[in-house]
Amino acid sequence: MRYLDKDLLTIHSALKNGEVTSKELIEESLTEIKKYNGDVNAFNLLIEDAKEVSVTDSILSGIPYAMKDNISTKGIRTTACSNTLKDYVPVYNATAYENLCNHGAVMIGKTNLDELAMGGTGTTGNTGTVHNPWNLKHMTGGSSAGSAAAVALGVVPYAIGTDTGDSIRKPAAYTGVVGYKPSYGLISRYGLFAFASSLDHIGTITRNVKDAAIVVDAMKGADAKDMTSIRDMDTVSLYKAIDGNVKGKKLFYIKEICDKANYEGEDTQYVLDQFKQTIDEVRTLGIEVCEESFDIDLLKAIKPIYDCVSCAEATSNDSNLTGIIFGPRGEGESVMQMMKDHRTKGFSPLIKRRFVIGSFVLQKENQERYFLNAKRVRRLICNRMNELFSKYDGLILPCSGSCAPLLDDASDKITRNNHYISILENHLAIGNFGGYPSITIPNGFIREMPMGINITGAFKDDANILNVASAIEEKLGYKNQVVKEVK
Amino acid sequence: MNYRLVIGLEMHCEMKSNSKVFSPASNVYNKIANANVNAIDLGLPGILPNVNKECVRKALMASLILNCQTPEYLMFDRKNYYYPDLPKGYQITQATMPIGINGHIDIECNGQMIPVSIQDIHLEEDSASLDHLSKTSLIDYNRAGVPLLECVTDPCMHSADEAVAFLDTMCRIYQYTDISEADTKKGQIRCDVNVSLQDENGNFLTPKVEVKNVNSLGNVRDTILYEEKRQWELYSEGRADELIQETRRFDEETGTTIHMRSKVDAIDYKYFVEPNIPPIKIDSNYVESIKKDIPMLATERKNMYIENYKLDEKDANIIVKDKKNADYFEECISIGIDAKVACNWLNGLIIAYINKENISLDDFYLRPNLLKQIIDHQNDNTISSKQAKEVFYKALEERKEPKNFISKENSQITDEKAIEEIIDRILADHPSQITEYQNGRTNMFDFFVGQVMKETRGKASPIITKELLHKKIDK
Numbered sequence A: 001m002r003y004l005d006k007d008l009l010t011i012h013s014a015l016k017n018g019e020v021t022s023k024e025l026i027e028e029s030l031t032e033i034k035k036y037n038g039d040v041n042a043f044n045l046l047i048e049d050a051k052e053v054s055v056t057d058s059i060l061s062g063i064p065y066a067m068k069d070n071i072s073t074k075g076i077r078t079t080a081c082s083n084t085l086k087d088y089v090p091v092y093n094a095t096a097y098e099n100l101c102n103h104g105a106v107m108i109g110k111t112n113l114d115e116l117a118m119g120g121t122g123t124t125g126n127t128g129t130v131h132n133p134w135n136l137k138h139m140t141g142g143s144s145a146g147s148a149a150a151v152a153l154g155v156v157p158y159a160i161g162t163d164t165g166d167s168i169r170k171p172a173a174y175t176g177v178v179g180y181k182p183s184y185g186l187i188s189r190y191g192l193f194a195f196a197s198s199l200d201h202i203g204t205i206t207r208n209v210k211d212a213a214i215v216v217d218a219m220k221g222a223d224a225k226d227m228t229s230i231r232d233m234d235t236v237s238l239y240k241a242i243d244g245n246v247k248g249k250k251l252f253y254i255k256e257i258c259d260k261a262n263y264e265g266e267d268t269q270y271v272l273d274q275f276k277q278t279i280d281e282v283r284t285l286g287i288e289v290c291e292e293s294f295d296i297d298l299l300k301a302i303k304p305i306y307d308c309v310s311c312a313e314a315t316s317n318d319s320n321l322t323g324i325i326f327g328p329r330g331e332g333e334s335v336m337q338m339m340k341d342h343r344t345k346g347f348s349p350l351i352k353r354r355f356v357i358g359s360f361v362l363q364k365e366n367q368e369r370y371f372l373n374a375k376r377v378r379r380l381i382c383n384r385m386n387e388l389f390s391k392y393d394g395l396i397l398p399c400s401g402s403c404a405p406l407l408d409d410a411s412d413k414i415t416r417n418n419h420y421i422s423i424l425e426n427h428l429a430i431g432n433f434g435g436y437p438s439i440t441i442p443n444g445f446i447r448e449m450p451m452g453i454n455i456t457g458a459f460k461d462d463a464n465i466l467n468v469a470s471a472i473e474e475k476l477g478y479k480n481q482v483v484k485e486v487k
Numbered sequence B: 001m002n003y004r005l006v007i008g009l010e011m012h013c014e015m016k017s018n019s020k021v022f023s024p025a026s027n028v029y030n031k032i033a034n035a036n037v038n039a040i041d042l043g044l045p046g047i048l049p050n051v052n053k054e055c056v057r058k059a060l061m062a063s064l065i066l067n068c069q070t071p072e073y074l075m076f077d078r079k080n081y082y083y084p085d086l087p088k089g090y091q092i093t094q095a096t097m098p099i100g101i102n103g104h105i106d107i108e109c110n111g112q113m114i115p116v117s118i119q120d121i122h123l124e125e126d127s128a129s130l131d132h133l134s135k136t137s138l139i140d141y142n143r144a145g146v147p148l149l150e151c152v153t154d155p156c157m158h159s160a161d162e163a164v165a166f167l168d169t170m171c172r173i174y175q176y177t178d179i180s181e182a183d184t185k186k187g188q189i190r191c192d193v194n195v196s197l198q199d200e201n202g203n204f205l206t207p208k209v210e211v212k213n214v215n216s217l218g219n220v221r222d223t224i225l226y227e228e229k230r231q232w233e234l235y236s237e238g239r240a241d242e243l244i245q246e247t248r249r250f251d252e253e254t255g256t257t258i259h260m261r262s263k264v265d266a267i268d269y270k271y272f273v274e275p276n277i278p279p280i281k282i283d284s285n286y287v288e289s290i291k292k293d294i295p296m297l298a299t300e301r302k303n304m305y306i307e308n309y310k311l312d313e314k315d316a317n318i319i320v321k322d323k324k325n326a327d328y329f330e331e332c333i334s335i336g337i338d339a340k341v342a343c344n345w346l347n348g349l350i351i352a353y354i355n356k357e358n359i360s361l362d363d364f365y366l367r368p369n370l371l372k373q374i375i376d377h378q379n380d381n382t383i384s385s386k387q388a389k390e391v392f393y394k395a396l397e398e399r400k401e402p403k404n405f406i407s408k409e410n411s412q413i414t415d416e417k418a419i420e421e422i423i424d425r426i427l428a429d430h431p432s433q434i435t436e437y438q439n440g441r442t443n444m445f446d447f448f449v450g451q452v453m454k455e456t457r458g459k460a461s462p463i464i465t466k467e468l469l470h471k472k473i474d475k
Helices: A009-014 A024-038 A095-102 A146-155 A169-174 A209-218 A266-283 A296-300 A300-318 A335-346 A349-362 A366-388 A419-426 A429-431 A462-476 B055-063 B160-174 B217-235 B284-294 B298-309 B314-321 B322-333 B339-357 B368-379 B385-399 B416-429 B431-438 B445-454 B462-473
Strands: A041-044 A064-066 A106-111 A159-165 A179-181 A201-208 A250-254 A288-292 A394-398 A437-447 A449-456 B004-014 B079-082 B091-094 B100-109 B113-123 B131-132 B137-140 B147-153 B189-198 B209-214 B246-251 B255-264
Touching: A009 A024, A009 A169, A009 A209, A009 B091, A024 A041, A024 A064, A024 A106, A024 A146, A041 A146, A064 A146, A064 A462, A095 A159, A095 A250, A095 B147, A106 B284, A106 B368, A146 A159, A146 A169, A159 A169, A159 A179, A169 A179, A169 A437, A169 A449, A169 B246, A201 A209, A201 A288, A209 A437, A209 A462, A250 B189, A266 A288, A266 A394, A266 A437, A266 A449, A266 A462, A288 B079, A296 A300, A296 A366, A296 A419, A296 B217, A300 A349, A300 A366, A300 A419, A300 A429, A300 B079, A335 B137, A366 A394, A366 A429, A366 B091, A394 A462, A429 A449, A437 B113, A449 A462, A449 B113, B004 B160, B055 B160, B055 B246, B055 B284, B091 B113, B100 B160, B137 B462, B160 B189, B160 B217, B160 B298, B160 B322, B189 B217, B189 B431, B209 B217, B217 B246, B217 B255, B298 B322, B298 B339, B314 B322, B314 B462, B322 B339, B339 B368, B339 B385, B368 B385, B368 B416, B416 B431, B416 B462, B431 B445, B445 B462
Parallel strands: A064 A106, A064 A159, A250 A288, A250 A394, B209 B246
Antiparallel strands: A041 A106, A159 A201, A179 A201, A179 A437, A394 A449, A437 A449, B004 B147, B004 B189, B079 B091, B100 B113, B113 B147, B131 B137, B189 B209, B246 B255
16 A cells, blocks of 8 residues: 555545554655656655654654755755755755754655756756656656656655746646745745745645645744745645635636747647636636736746846855855865866856856846846836736646657757747746746646646735635646656 | 045944844854854855844944935845855845945044045945965854944045044944944954045046055055055156056055056956845834934043033043043942042053053953042042052952052041141251241251151151141241
8 A cells, every 4th residue: 555645634644543654654755766766866865764753733744755955954965966065964954844844744855956956957957867757758847856756756745846937836737746836935945055036935846736735834934044034924824725615716817828829839739728628617616717918028028037037146146156165175276266166067057157147147237238127027027917916816827838848859949939939938937026826736638748737826825826726626637646657 | 736635435344243244143252263153154055144133223323423314225235256255155235225325424633623424334244254374274254244334435535644533433433332342453443445646626646546455543544645655656757657546455564555456357246136135124213213322422422521520621532532431431420439530540540550451441450439449538538649559559459349458557647636746756856957948948848748758657648747737837
């Protein structure tokens, strides 16, 4: 009998009833991970001596989970899959991790990511490519690649991820699971290895919406160590807010993104047809779904804004990676040369490219034109979104124009000169621009690979969004799905 | 041709606070390297800054004292550059919205009041300190994250005296408000000094030279004097083309400045708003409450001493030069010591003593209440001023309360009859000296006083002795 491919409440009651012990769950998890990890490469570290935890009323107690390898865990190696942090062992705990520990959650291993969480493919970490368990020839998307793969495999009921542009929600869609990025500041970022501070979020990947609520309930909370953490939502229970009562809720989709006439590819036509069907099913729940128009120039700006802001913040945030205080010491005659050597050898070319972009847009002569304008247009997009959120409970959109791309299809099709495709592939970053709660749930398959839809709501309206997503999930019928056969 | 020196200052001052400006690590001077350090100071992956409220309050107070405009929001920026003493690879500082802008303060320089305009004052973090050895360098992160206040003036000063007077005034403001100890010996004050020359019409003759990291008031003076000489010499010799806009450093050994980098090599610090600190609204009530908390500063105290306690200006100046002295003085008065008496003790024996011992007044054993024991006995004539001095040193030497050294045995003889007996004896033995005195050699009076003191081993009350002697020998 396997447990870890079930939902959290089922596992919790099995523990409560004495059907299974925390120790047995840990063994199950380790055994199952080892069975698949050679093919999938979801984990770079297993905690073989993970201690069982006595079961309490906390739903997470005694249950193993997977942690993305960019969250500080005291005494346990944390590398962000970068050679600059090879063998780095943190001396302090991230607040989110500590909160999970306090709920009795059992960390079973660390999952692979794109180097320093910068990337959307799951192929750029120093530990190699993460393969999509639904079909190993496909990528998982990223950067929370290993976390998504682990949950899809059913080797853990949930995994922790981080999301700066869509790093939880995209891989979740590509692996047929649920990816939830709560409001900015709901979960403290203290201990999250910063990529772009104004866009970074911690969140979770699960196989159903209720589990996502349970996990985030455990991680969230005001934190004096994070000045951007939300102070007034400690008493909110996301889990309890899910009551299935969604009649009269109002969602909208963006006309410019969902209009089939804007796209050529067969896959995208299919995705949009499926999306339409999903909308029809959503309407049967008594949820009103409307079409809204959004300034196309603003939509076109999403990707450039994301690139400007995230690269600029990243180049500054990662300036601490010098090999002086931690990380492998570089070689050279002077300290400056040692720092240069460490960074030259440590970062992949993709990371360096982002740093070059980031430095460029921050330079005195460029800052106004690129970085500051990006921030201004980011604000304009959020203003429009906030206006729409005053009329609607949330935004519903397809997560991408196709399924997870093939790994050997290195020529990034999505960068073709079609603005609409670029918008369709990058709109999830809106959730990061405004710190909005945003959740992805599976809505079917395309060429036997999973795909997903996303629901995004007003800042701090997490409970409402999860309630709506949960009802839709029940309707669509992909709840709790796991990969049946890894091929 | 005449020229005018133009000086602008950037004064960095380490602030006094319990913890560092963005981390909970202790901000107390520690001789042991890397003892006051936590994850945040080291810039370990995942750390976030947390603004120290105490530092914000003090920075706002400084801003108000300098008559600056305070901003609507508290905001911080990152200044990005790579250096081994900068763990995060950026310094958190204030560029977009400093805690104070467009201020001004009048300073006293050589007896004249001079206005200094303040461009801005801002709160930031210090870097680690480096110790360069012959083959290696050591990094001490104790200083990383220590709160700094940087005050930037306009280029509005025109002599080394003015620059030093400004810095001296600022140090005293910081000390009087407890914002900082402003102790140059501990490296708490560091200045960037901008120097250039103008003609009489205000046209610049030489480009601006910035001398970085000058670490004492004396060195600021030397820097300015050297730069003035260097720039004027080159200019007047027709070698103005050798003068460039550049950054130099002061070399203490030679007393000269040395080229570091020119403007074309200037670093682009790529400032941008620190995203981890949300803008915090500065409440006007909060600002008002800080305004009310501004304590009396040196000039006000000086004026009060002159008006209320009738001290002369020279004495008052000595007392307010150091806040510790002023506090000591005021404590004396609060426990009932006469102002002039307190002033004489403080500006006399006490300052001489702490200078000689090279200690701070804080470490001076005789607090005002102990000093009062001596003064009280002097007042009721149980001890003479000579004895008071002896008791003072004795108490300091043995670190025991003065009253232990004031006993009946060595107390003053105030019994008139006893003194009269002694005087009569002495007068009987010295008839010729009496005649001399009465014939006009008035200084013979001191001879008789001396004889009485000799007889009583200094214990006879000098007042009574003198009174009785006058009665007996003045005809």
